[in-house]
Amino acid sequence: MPKPNDLEQKALQIIMSAGNSGLLQSELWRKLGASSREGSRIALKLESKGLIRRERELRNGRWTYRLYPKRLPASMDSIADCPCVMCPDSPKCGPAGNVTPQNCERLTEWLFHAAESTQDILGDS
Amino acid sequence: MLSAIDDATLMKVAEALGEEEAVKVIEILKNSDEITDDEIANKTGIRLNNVRKILYKLYDHSLVSLRRTRDPKTGWFIFHWKLQPDQLEGFILSQKRRVLEKLNIRLEYEKNHEFYYCYTPGCKRVPFEEAVELVFKCPTCGKPLMHYDNEKIVKVLTQKVEQLRKELGE
Numbered sequence: 423m424p425k426p427n428d429l430e431q432k433a434l435q436i437i438m439s440a441g442n443s444g445l446l447q448s449e450l451w452r453k454l455g456a457s458s459r460e461g462s463r464i465a466l467k468l469e470s471k472g473l474i475r476r477e478r479e480l481r482n483g484r485w486t487y488r489l490y491p492k493r494l495p496a497s498m499d500s501i502a503d504c505p506c507v508m509c510p511d512s513p514k515c516g517p518a519g520n521v522t523p524q525n526c527e528r529l530t531e532w533l534f535h536a537a538e539s540t541q542d543i544l545g546d547s
Numbered sequence: 548m549l550s551a552i553d554d555a556t557l558m559k560v561a562e563a564l565g566e567e568e569a570v571k572v573i574e575i576l577k578n579s580d581e582i583t584d585d586e587i588a589n590k591t592g593i594r595l596n597n598v599r600k601i602l603y604k605l606y607d608h609s610l611v612s613l614r615r616t617r618d619p620k621t622g623w624f625i626f627h628w629k630l631q632p633d634q635l636e637g638f639i640l641s642q643k644r645r646v647l648e649k650l651n652i653r654l655e656y657e658k659n660h661e662f663y664y665c666y667t668p669g670c671k672r673v674p675f676e677e678a679v680e681l682v683f684k685c686p687t688c689g690k691p692l693m694h695y696d697n698e699k700i701v702k703v704l705t706q707k708v709e710q711l712r713k714e715l716g717e
């Protein structure tokens with residue numbers, strides 16, 4: 423029997439992986455393998471902790487809740503290709519340094535490349 | 548705090564560290580509780596000094612923690628490393644903030660300057676003021692400098708800045 427906390431953590435992970443479209447409370451406990459009583463209690467608890475948001479929804483003539491995560495998992499996708507991430511010149515980069523964002527060749531090259539293929543730059547997010 | 552980072556993101560962070568070897572090191576760290584640099588080197592086949600270099604890099608960003616013990620026979624220090632997945636989210640956020648700051652500076656610069664370029668690959672673009680001083684001749688290849696339209700670059704930068712702002716909730 424898993425501790426209630428483990429179940430909560432697992433539930434939160436499932437809700438977070440559902441992303442912005444959220445998921446129905448009934449889907450959640452089916453995925454968790456919990457009963458509807460446990461499931462709705464977990465959802466309530468997560469909501470009171472401020473980790474998720476619940477919205478009432480009519481489904482097959484019954485009122486249920488759709489659960490949305492308040493915070494999406496952090497993702498590197500949007501910056502993964504940018505040269506400023508983990509740049510070796512980072513300590514030298516700034517108004518008083520040898521390198522500045524204005525004259526950085528790495529950044530220029532990246533921008534040139536990105537401007538040529540505008541679609542690529544935004545990545546998945 | 549509940550950690551909300553999946554393995555794929557962890558691996559992307561490892562890739563961002565710049566080395567393929569970092570990915571291997573993180574893979575090992577992820578699957579073990581606490582491990583010494585020696586053991587990592589043995590398991591991955593990466594040279595010990597490289598393993599240490601990667602570990603120190605990770606340590607710089609608080610992505611791993613470190614415990615030091617003394618070898619009772621030799622008296623040398625043994626370092627035990629441990630991955631700190633709960634630091635990952637903060638790390639990503641701080642990287643994003645830094646990137647946003649840099650891109651913002653660049654965006655302002657691109658918006659406020661006219662650029663001239665000789666259109667030779669490998670040569671630099673120069674801002675108008677500098678181009679005047681150079682009498683519109685490329686200092687590298689000697690070809691005439693022509694006006695360069697940076698509209699696309701401004702557009703790309705604006706989009707990226709917007710996206711990062713949104714992700715950071717600013």
